[in-house]
Amino acid sequence: MASTDKPSDSEYRSTSTPAPAPVDYFQFDVILRFLLFAASVVAVVVIVTGNQTEFLPLPQPAKFRYSPAFVYFVAAFSVCGLYSIITTLASLFAINKPSLKTKLLLHFILWDALMLGITASATGTAGGIAYLGLKGNRHVVGWNKICHVYDKFCRHVGASIAVALFGSVVMVLLIWLSAHTIYRRVPK
């Protein structure tokens, strides 16, 4: 009895395993969205705490809010952090509800694409100004580098942009993951 049961059991397993997808991509989704949340929070905190005052000889502070580029950067990644909390919760909520998943994934792609546009452009904007502060532009009179004076401020800005770049890459990965998961459900 046991010997006849065994093959049918393994046969049942081998036919049933490809269908319900043994790897749940929503787990990766939750992990990536948590990484995105962490990256957003770190990026915002690091750039906000970079304020530095130099005496040359009058006190001249450097603050992120003195540059519209950095204000846009902080605003974009604050929104991104909030967005990643909401979508992480939505993703966790959907793990045990297979019927919801496909529709949720479509909405994830739509919103992720929009947020990718916002965060990538914010990273680019802050990066452009930070590069000018680091290197200056010798073709424009007066656009000199300032990072040899405001060293701490520039370190904070640079680290923040690096983390933000990581966050933007995570967002591209999220779109890839969602698109691939939807694609696997289309009958071939």
Added chain:
Amino acid sequence: MASTDKPSDSEYRSTSTPAPAPVDYFQFDVILRFLLFAASVVAVVVIVTGNQTEFLPLPQPAKFRYSPAFVYFVAAFSVCGLYSIITTLASLFAINKPSLKTKLLLHFILWDALMLGITASATGTAGGIAYLGLKGNRHVVGWNKICHVYDKFCRHVGASIAVALFGSVVMVLLIWLSAHTIYRRVPK
């Protein structure tokens, strides 16, 4: 005979129309990709032709290649223009091949997301520097506005960034269209 055929014919039509998708989303795809191509070409041409020399009193030229931000912008949108030609051709090629479409759409989403990251960050980078040129930054000694001198150059840069922003929005729409088209093929 004709009267008995009619209802069955209309019945056949009414059941067959929802399945093969009467609207072919690949037509929109081709149109959007052509718009992206046009936007990329216009953005690159307009910023490249913006060179201007002012005599103050020595001749001081303003060229896009004097700023790393604008060089990145031109490089990104040149790549984007090339990419849009290739994907327009792929999309045209796939219009009459339904079996290819779903796999192609997945690849479109993957590459479009990557290109969106590149073009959005390039638009942001150029926009940040252009805004500094337009308004200056009174908190940093020497970072003065230059657009009241280089008026033609700044007009070209501004127009180019506006067109590039339009191109980035088109790219978000392309991701939405591809995601939605794949989603419609998943059995509910």
